[in-house]
Amino acid sequence: MAPVTTRGxxxxxxxxxxxxxxxxxxVQGMSARMRLGFKADGTGGYWGYRWRKELAEASLHxxxxxxxxxxxxxxxxxxxxxxxxxxxxxxxxxxxxxxTEIHFHESEGNHxxxxxxxxxxxxx
Numbered sequence: 001m002a003p004v005t006t007r008g009x010x011x012x013x014x015x016x017x018x019x020x021x022x023x024x025x026x027v028q029g030m031s032a033r034m035r036l037g038f039k040a041d042g043t044g045g046y047w048g049y050r051w052r053k054e055l056a057e058a059s060l061h062x063x064x065x066x067x068x069x070x071x072x073x074x075x076x077x078x079x080x081x082x083x084x085x086x087x088x089x090x091x092x093x094x095x096x097x098x099x100t101e102i103h104f105h106e107s108e109g110n111h112x113x114x115x116x117x118x119x120x121x122x123x124x
Contacts, residue, residue, distance in 0.1 A: 003064050005029045009073040011081055013118065014051065014058040014098070020088060020122040021051055021058065022098045025081045027074065030062060051098040063118065079107040083115030091119075 004010065006029055014022040026033045040048030051058060065073050082104045088096050107115075 004062050005031065009064065009077050011063045011077045011118075013061045013084075013122070014049070015061065015122055016051070016055055016058045018122060020084070020096055020119070021055075022049065022096060022100075023081050023084050025074075025077045025103075030060075034060075047100075049098065050100055054098075061121075075105065076111060078103050079105045079111040080115045080118070083107055083112050084119050087115060087119040 007027060009025070009027050010030070011023070011025050012030065012033075013020055013024075024033075028036075036046075037049040038052055040046045063077075065076055068076050082102050085096060085099060085102050088094075
């Protein structure tokens with residue numbers, strides 16, 4: 001169901017046993033993004049979701065920013081993504097186990113607050 005199935009910025013988290021294992025940001029519909037992540041074979045240097053070969057299952061959680069101007073949404077979600085990874089690193093002294101890349105941007109208080117809400121939903 002839109003906006004998850006349609007093209008547009010979204011943030012997604014894979015978790016396993018209630019622990020965050022990977023966070024990403026995409027503008028693709030989630031079915032296209034997941035297909036790419038599960039079928040990647042190293043072409044172009046992308047190997048897909050690392051956890052797919054080690055875990056039998058994972059839960060998917062998706063967020064969009066409804067009240068953010070469209071031209072700012074991608075940047076805002078990348079800020080939130082990196083802040084969630086930073087919180088994880090700060091809390092556990094390690095990066096999320098299957099995180100393969102992250103893009104850092106200067107964030108604002110609202111990005112950090114939303115990241116804290118997302119982070120607090122995992123790793124309890």
